[in-house]
Amino acid sequence: MCYSVRFLVPLILLALLATPGVGLAQRAYSNIGRTPSQEEIQSLGVIVDPLGKNLPPGKGTAKEGAELYAKQCAVCHGKTGEGGVADRLVMGSPGNPHQGMYTDQDRHPIGFWAYATTVWDYINRAMPANRGGSLKPDEVYALTAYLLYMNGIIQDTDVMDAQSLPKVQMPNRDNFVPAKPVWPPNPKRPSWF
Amino acid sequence: MNSKQSGRRRFLKSAALAGLAAVGAEQSVSAQQSGTNASAPGAQPGTHEHGQPARLAAPAGRAMTKTITHTTYYTPLADSVGIITPASLHFMQSHSRLPDIDPEKYSFIIHGLVERPLAFTMEDLKRLPSVSKIAFLECLGNTGPRRHVKGEGRNATPVTVQFTHGIMSCNEWGGVALSVLFKEVGLKKEASWVVAEGGDGSKYSYCVPMTKALDDCMVAYMQNGEPLRQEQGFPARLFVPGFGANHSVKWLRRLLITDEPYLTWDQSVHHAAARVDLGNKSRWFNFVWPPKSVITRPSAGLKLNAPGYYEITGLAWSGWGKVRKVEVSVDGGKSWKEAKLQDPILSMAHTRFSFDWTWDGEETVIMSRCTDDQGEVQPMLAELNRNWGRSEKDRLEPISNTHYWNAIQPWKIAKDGSITDVLFG
Numbered sequence: 001m002c003y004s005v006r007f008l009v010p011l012i013l014l015a016l017l018a019t020p021g022v023g024l025a026q027r028a029y030s031n032i033g034r035t036p037s038q039e040e041i042q043s044l045g046v047i048v049d050p051l052g053k054n055l056p057p058g059k060g061t062a063k064e065g066a067e068l069y070a071k072q073c074a075v076c077h078g079k080t081g082e083g084g085v086a087d088r089l090v091m092g093s094p095g096n097p098h099q100g101m102y103t104d105q106d107r108h109p110i111g112f113w114a115y116a117t118t119v120w121d122y123i124n125r126a127m128p129a130n131r132g133g134s135l136k137p138d139e140v141y142a143l144t145a146y147l148l149y150m151n152g153i154i155q156d157t158d159v160m161d162a163q164s165l166p167k168v169q170m171p172n173r174d175n176f177v178p179a180k181p182v183w184p185p186n187p188k189r190p191s192w193f
Numbered sequence: 194m195n196s197k198q199s200g201r202r203r204f205l206k207s208a209a210l211a212g213l214a215a216v217g218a219e220q221s222v223s224a225q226q227s228g229t230n231a232s233a234p235g236a237q238p239g240t241h242e243h244g245q246p247a248r249l250a251a252p253a254g255r256a257m258t259k260t261i262t263h264t265t266y267y268t269p270l271a272d273s274v275g276i277i278t279p280a281s282l283h284f285m286q287s288h289s290r291l292p293d294i295d296p297e298k299y300s301f302i303i304h305g306l307v308e309r310p311l312a313f314t315m316e317d318l319k320r321l322p323s324v325s326k327i328a329f330l331e332c333l334g335n336t337g338p339r340r341h342v343k344g345e346g347r348n349a350t351p352v353t354v355q356f357t358h359g360i361m362s363c364n365e366w367g368g369v370a371l372s373v374l375f376k377e378v379g380l381k382k383e384a385s386w387v388v389a390e391g392g393d394g395s396k397y398s399y400c401v402p403m404t405k406a407l408d409d410c411m412v413a414y415m416q417n418g419e420p421l422r423q424e425q426g427f428p429a430r431l432f433v434p435g436f437g438a439n440h441s442v443k444w445l446r447r448l449l450i451t452d453e454p455y456l457t458w459d460q461s462v463h464h465a466a467a468r469v470d471l472g473n474k475s476r477w478f479n480f481v482w483p484p485k486s487v488i489t490r491p492s493a494g495l496k497l498n499a500p501g502y503y504e505i506t507g508l509a510w511s512g513w514g515k516v517r518k519v520e521v522s523v524d525g526g527k528s529w530k531e532a533k534l535q536d537p538i539l540s541m542a543h544t545r546f547s548f549d550w551t552w553d554g555e556e557t558v559i560m561s562r563c564t565d566d567q568g569e570v571q572p573m574l575a576e577l578n579r580n581w582g583r584s585e586k587d588r589l590e591p592i593s594n595t596h597y598w599n600a601i602q603p604w605k606i607a608k609d610g611s612i613t614d615v616l617f618g
Contacts, residue, residue: 027377032320033311034300040312041304044447047388047398050456076261085261101473104466104591112475114465115456122458130290130394176461177471181454181478183402191483191513191569192580193476 045133048121052166055120058137059161062154065146068139072128081109081150086129090150097152097171111151114176116168119144141165255282256355262288265332266424267359270489275535276327276508276543278362280417285424286332286360289394292444296420296428301412305388305450308379315428318369318414325367326409326434327542329510331482332360333437333464336602337595338588341616352614353494357602358487363510363543366432367415371406375450383452389431392444398457399440401433403450405480409434409541412445435512435541436480437597439464454478466594469582476594482512484571485599486519486546486563497610500554505532506547511565516544518564523550525558525603526573532561552606558615560603574600574616588617 046054074084081090087108092098102112110119124140126132135143145160154160154168178186185193246252253269266285268278278284296315304310334340340357371387380403387406391397401410413432414421421427426443433440439459449455465477486509491497505523509516515538520529532546546561563571572580577600583593605615 027379028373029321029377032317033313033377034317036302036304036310036312041302041310044302044390047390047449047455047457049451050453087262101467102475104593104595107466107475108462112465113458113462114477115461118456118458118461121455122462125390125398126289126395126458132394132396175474176465176477177468177474178478181400183405183480185480190580191567192572192577 045125046121047125048117050115050117052117052120052162055117055162055165056137057162058141059159060138060140060142060145061159062142062146062149062156064138065142065144065149068143069146072135073143076129081147089147092152094149094156095152101175102172109151110147111153111170112172114170114173116144116148116153116165116170119147120165253282255284256359265360267355268362270354270359270361270487270508271492271495273489273508274506274545276363276537276545277417278364280364280419280422280425283362283364283416283422283425284330284332284360286334286438287393287424288397291424292392292394293423294392294428294444299428301429301445302447303374303378303450304447306381306384306452307375307450308381311374311378313374313412315414318412318429321369321373323367323415324370324411325365325415326411326432327363327365327537327539328432328434329361329363329482329541329543330432330438330441331510333439333479333482333596335360335598336485336487336600337598338591338617339595341614342588351494354487354489354492354602355494357493357614357616358489360438363508364417365415366411366413367418368411368413368429368432371410371412371448372408374412374448375407378450380450384450386451386454388449388451388455388457389440389442390446390449391426391430391442392446395459396446397442397459398455399442399460400451400454400457400478401431401436401440402454402480405433405436413441435482435514437464437482440480464596466596467592468594469584469592470580471582473593476596479597480512482510482597483599484511484513484516484563484565484569485509486516486561486571487602488521488559488561488604491559491606491612492604493612493614495612497552497606497612499610500552503550503552504547505550505559505561506545507561508543509534509546509561509563510541510543511563511567511569512541513565513567513569514540515566516563517566517568519544519546520562520564521546521548521550521559522562523557523559526560526601529562552610554608556606556608558603558605560601562601571599571601 076084076086077089078084082088091109098111141160148154149156253272255266258265264287268284300312300314302312385403387401410433414429429445430443465475467475488507509519519532521532522529532548535545538544603615605613
């Protein structure tokens with residue numbers, strides 16, 4: 001019962017905001033801010049959506065990724081994706097994905113991740129450390145393929161591209177709660193949930 | 194050598210200042226050099242554009258831990274009075290190098306599901322109507338079990354309130370409301386999430402639900418009345434009150450408006466963690482800090498010199514709203530009495546509480562418990578463990594979630610007056 005007020009207010013807000021007109025309102029300060037060119041927006045780079053609808057062209061395989069990994073990633077993440085100074089990326093092995101839970105300490109290996117598109121997105125924007133954005137799309141596809149392969153999720157011959165990557169079945173996909181992120185929280189849940 | 198140094202310093206100061214001010218600087222230098230006592234003449238006022246702490250105040254500084262992925266500064270809470278953290282003592286946690294952004298060249302872009310994408314410079318932001326809010330900011334890993342054991346680059350350091358609770362601060366943030374900015378770009382009907390991207394090396398990214406964004410979030414460029422510190426996202430950051438600090442993306446690069454949450458690594462991998470009560474599934478997209486409090490003084494690492502009067506004081510807060518009451522126990526949780534709440538009591542901000550106490554010299558455990566204005570009560574560790582299905586084994590090798598940790602914090606006072614952290618017994 002103590003949750004009722006908390007959730008009622010956001011719900012009312014939500015209802016108000018859902019009413020048409022918010023998007024159609026005229027600008028109040030039309031002389032402030034500048035319209036960026038399409039090129040300028042594109043130069044920010046892509047943030048990949050969960051279903052990979054905005055993945056750029058390009059492709060790569062685990063074999064190509066292995067070479068890149070050895071050169072660009074192994075120094076921090078370890079030769080085989082574990083035992084390095086940075087996050088462990090591999091649990092399980094080719095053909096044998098990790099079985100069972102991922103503990104709080106083991107939540108970084110690729111097998112834990114809910115979406116393969118997140119692998120591409122993170123490598124593309126954040127890696128290598130402090131040189132994020134320096135890899136080409138083909139390289140990012142190849143590294144993604146290599147890490148998926150090492151975690152036993154795809155075959156070494158699988159080609160990763162804008163079509164195939166979003167279709168990769170991530171083994172831990174259904175182990176996140178809530179299944180879809182929600183706001184405001186479900187009023188039936190206790191607050192500590 | 195000494196006189197040479199003194200002469201050189203005098204020259205440098207004189208060169209930088211003019212007229213009377215230079216004379217003041219000279220006096221200050223000579224007082225320092227000769228080791229004069231407290232009655233020595235000091236500096237004339239007006240010699241510093243940005244002031245320094247008093248020469249002899251020796252204010253507590255931040256502590257730091259460093260791993261390859263996390264550099265953390267901890268706020269020295271034990272010395273705090275009131276609710277505002279000096280900007281220089283605000284906590285910081287960063288996963289990559291801090292960008293050094295020229296505010297003259299800076300702009301951020303709002304694009305995605307909008308009628309018209311717009312880029313805003315610092316000048317634009319400052320011309321738009323401003324808002325300010327006093328609010329806490331707390332890393333969602335603050336106070337977790339790892340903070341109660343030695344480790345993470347601080348093996349020799351005892352556990353203090355600075356380490357258990359210091360990844361948290363409270364400032365007055367100033368900037369432009371997202372509701373104002375979003376009216377300018379014109380949200381499309383489907384717009385329901387905001388993906389914020391930072392300009393740091395990892396392009397730190399987090400999603401915020403649109404209803405929250407329009408309700409009370411801002412692009413902040415001021416902190417306690419001055420521009421953001423570099424480590425706080427200079428020149429502009431997102432500020433999301435009440436949510437885990439990770440939502441308040443620093444060095445804001447863009448806001449991408451979408452119709453679904455994006456599964457960024459920071460939010461969907463790094464901050465998703467298994468929970469035994471959920472059948473070992475991982476809780477993710479958890480947003481709000483539940484009610485929490487801690488006694489900042491007396492606290493672990495400090496010492497009571499003798500039996501007698503002590504003020505028990507601390508901080509309470511809730512990401513859901515205001516603090517309704519704080520209770521204090523001085524007998525290990527057997528009995529609780531209501532503490533006095535000091536004004537101001539603000540929504541999603543620290544609230545200072547105090548409690549008069551006379552220590553009889555016997556061993557005891559003191560703790561505080563927060564109830565927020567939704568009626569939610571801060572849990573004891575046993576209750577938190579029960580809720581999340583945690584076991585004792587989880588302490589040293591965390592198996593399940595440690596984020597949004599809000600267990601009641603007990604401090605044990607020994608007969609000799611020394612104080613230790615006894616959350617885990």
